[in-house]
Amino acid sequence: MQIEIVNPGFHIGNIHSALFDFDGTISVIRQGWQDVMVPMMVEELLRTPNHESEEELRSYVREYVDLLTGKDTIYQMIRLAEEVRARGGEPSNPLDYKREYHARLWKRIESRVMGLKSGKINPRDMVIEGAIDFLAELHRRGVVMYLASGTDHDYVVDEARALGIDVFFGDRIFGALDNYWERSKATVIKHILRSRNLGGESLVTFGDGFVEIENCKQVGGLAVGVASDEVKRCGINAWKRERLIRAGADLIIPDYTDPEPLLEMLFPN
Numbered sequence: 001m002q003i004e005i006v007n008p009g010f011h012i013g014n015i016h017s018a019l020f021d022f023d024g025t026i027s028v029i030r031q032g033w034q035d036v037m038v039p040m041m042v043e044e045l046l047r048t049p050n051h052e053s054e055e056e057l058r059s060y061v062r063e064y065v066d067l068l069t070g071k072d073t074i075y076q077m078i079r080l081a082e083e084v085r086a087r088g089g090e091p092s093n094p095l096d097y098k099r100e101y102h103a104r105l106w107k108r109i110e111s112r113v114m115g116l117k118s119g120k121i122n123p124r125d126m127v128i129e130g131a132i133d134f135l136a137e138l139h140r141r142g143v144v145m146y147l148a149s150g151t152d153h154d155y156v157v158d159e160a161r162a163l164g165i166d167v168f169f170g171d172r173i174f175g176a177l178d179n180y181w182e183r184s185k186a187t188v189i190k191h192i193l194r195s196r197n198l199g200g201e202s203l204v205t206f207g208d209g210f211v212e213i214e215n216c217k218q219v220g221g222l223a224v225g226v227a228s229d230e231v232k233r234c235g236i237n238a239w240k241r242e243r244l245i246r247a248g249a250d251l252i253i254p255d256y257t258d259p260e261p262l263l264e265m266l267f268p269n
């Protein structure tokens with residue numbers, strides 16, 4: 001892996017906890033979800049009385065979907081309802097939008113989940129390269145690890161188990177709940193720091209989305225942007241890289257291959 005130091009003044013304390021986003025940061029099971037969500041939303045908006053051209057809608061939708069990536073999926077659907085209303089349409093309940101989205105996405109990813117469970121697919125082929133060994137190494141070093149995702153909780157638990165990485169997280173897996181207002185990545189971070197009575201400099205966060213990077217920087221943690229290419233599973237995705245830098249990432253990595261230099265940075269002693 002090539003480590004890019006975006007913020008040369010970054011500060012590392014004694015790292016005690018590590019927070020990982022799931023989709024795109026570790027797992028590629030849901031790779032391509034944007035190609036399901038964006039067309040579904042464009043379809044919906046094209047049905048409103050006062051809509052823009054399909055092309056304009058596509059880039060507009062892609063932009064707000066991306067900015068909300070990392071938050072619970074429901075927030076993207078709430079935004080869709082607002083956009084439908086703004087164009088003179090009568091929106092559905094955001095929860096119904098979410099169900100419809102998930103039904104469409106599931107068609108695309110079901111064979112991946114089933115393949116993992118049956119042993120037909122090797123978990124190493126469904127994660128960003130080097131991820132499993134890297135998690136194992138942090139675990140070996142005694143870092144307390146948390147998995148936080150905007151994907152519904154039961155799916156995150158199920159998919160983490162299918163990948164065999166649930167063992168590193170124990171009961172510290174936090175997916176989206178129906179009462180979404182009660183939990184977010186920000187509240188998970190607060191919980192981590194409060195429950196262990198630690199400062200932000202003891203936390204490192206790995207994520208490929210805006211939200212987890214921002215939340216981590218708000219408490220003074222070290223934010224590692226994972227600008228992953230989810231199709232190749234290694235190498236940099238330039239578009240993600242640019243977004244992660246804008247969100248405030250201290251370091252950028254493309255994947256977890258050859259992790260020694262990164263481990264030396266994280267654990268200087």
Ligand SMILES: [Mg+2]
Pocket residue numbers: 021022023024025070207208209
């Ligand atoms: Mg992600």
